[in-house]
Amino acid sequence: MIGEALGELRRLLTHRTWSGTGRVVVVTGGAGGIGSVLCHRLAGRGASVVVVDRDGERAAAVAAGLPGPGRHAALDGDLTDPARIEAVLAEVERRAGRIDVLVNNTGMTSAERFGERSLASIDREIAVNTLSPLHVTRLALPLLRRSSDPRVVTTVSLAGIFPQAETPIYCASKFGLRGAMLSIALDLHAEGIRVGSVLPSATDTPMLRREAVEGGNALQFQSGPPQRAEDVVDAVLSLLDRPRLEVYPKPAESRLVRLAMAVPNLLPTLMPFFAGKGEDGQRAYLEDLLRRGEVVRDGGGWALAR
Numbered sequence: 001m002i003g004e005a006l007g008e009l010r011r012l013l014t015h016r017t018w019s020g021t022g023r024v025v026v027v028t029g030g031a032g033g034i035g036s037v038l039c040h041r042l043a044g045r046g047a048s049v050v051v052v053d054r055d056g057e058r059a060a061a062v063a064a065g066l067p068g069p070g071r072h073a074a075l076d077g078d079l080t081d082p083a084r085i086e087a088v089l090a091e092v093e094r095r096a097g098r099i100d101v102l103v104n105n106t107g108m109t110s111a112e113r114f115g116e117r118s119l120a121s122i123d124r125e126i127a128v129n130t131l132s133p134l135h136v137t138r139l140a141l142p143l144l145r146r147s148s149d150p151r152v153v154t155t156v157s158l159a160g161i162f163p164q165a166e167t168p169i170y171c172a173s174k175f176g177l178r179g180a181m182l183s184i185a186l187d188l189h190a191e192g193i194r195v196g197s198v199l200p201s202a203t204d205t206p207m208l209r210r211e212a213v214e215g216g217n218a219l220q221f222q223s224g225p226p227q228r229a230e231d232v233v234d235a236v237l238s239l240l241d242r243p244r245l246e247v248y249p250k251p252a253e254s255r256l257v258r259l260a261m262a263v264p265n266l267l268p269t270l271m272p273f274f275a276g277k278g279e280d281g282q283r284a285y286l287e288d289l290l291r292r293g294e295v296v297r298d299g300g301g302w303a304l305a306r
């Protein structure tokens, strides 16, 4: 027991670079902001990357542009549909016979306020952000079990540990996903399947641009401009290099929110102190997007440029 713990400690402290050579990696949401950068970096490490996304055209374009010696592929499908998940995994099995790394990265958010949302839209967000990655992970297990070094990496969110008044369903979906992935990690540890999650805060991707335009959660702009997708991808790769349960792309920010969660009853008093800075940050982000041609002014508000 002590020997095992020491072995684990030694493994955690010894840095090595995960090699993708000969590895089969499946990235869901692979056509998106974080997903497409991740696919490039994994392919650059030699992996064969399967880009899965409900936007089949963008997935195909990402797969076609991937570097490296791997045999890349794109598969399209809405992963909230279990039949489609099964079809995607059957195709991966036909092409590669196994999965070495599954990256659960699909996600969405809605800026619609809780009091105005339809039940169907609430169900949809939970289905996309929580049920779908759990279904994919469950159905991918037989293919992961054929790997000599199986891994599951999930893009959760800092919203998985800290409440956001404007986007409670996103929080619910990510709190649930975080808890499930921690539990699955403990459950699968004994059979050698390493499960870890990355918990990013605001990241400049199509999802965040859409949210900012629609007036979603402003608090996430508290600590300056959003990070780049590359920063999140660095964190994902670090999980592959050094398997852990969780990694935070912005460690200082994560410590602050975890500290705040030690005293949740103080949140109603504390939050107003941060609101102004968040709103300023959101405005600055929108101005930056305007300069970059990503958004346009639309009456008194904003709209995506394309």
Ligand SMILES: NC(=O)c1ccc[n+]([C@@H]2O[C@H](COP(=O)([O-])OP(=O)(O)OC[C@H]3O[C@@H](n4cnc5c(N)ncnc54)[C@H](O)[C@@H]3O)[C@@H](O)[C@H]2O)c1
Residues within 6 Å of the ligand: 028, 029, 030, 031, 032, 033, 034, 035, 052, 053, 054, 055, 077, 078, 079, 080, 105, 106, 107, 108, 128, 132, 155, 156, 157, 158, 199, 200, 201, 202, 203, 204, 205, 206, 207, 208
């Ligand atoms: N951008 C941020 O600020 C941020 C912060 C924390 C966590 N995250 C998480 O990072 C992950 C990636 O998000 P992103 O910012 O790159 O967003 P994105 O919108 O650029 O990419 C998400 C991708 O997932 C795909 N997708 C969505 N639903 C799907 C479904 N049902 N089936 C198949 N594909 C589907 C979309 O087509 C899109 O290509 C998400 O899980 C998101 O919640 C993002």
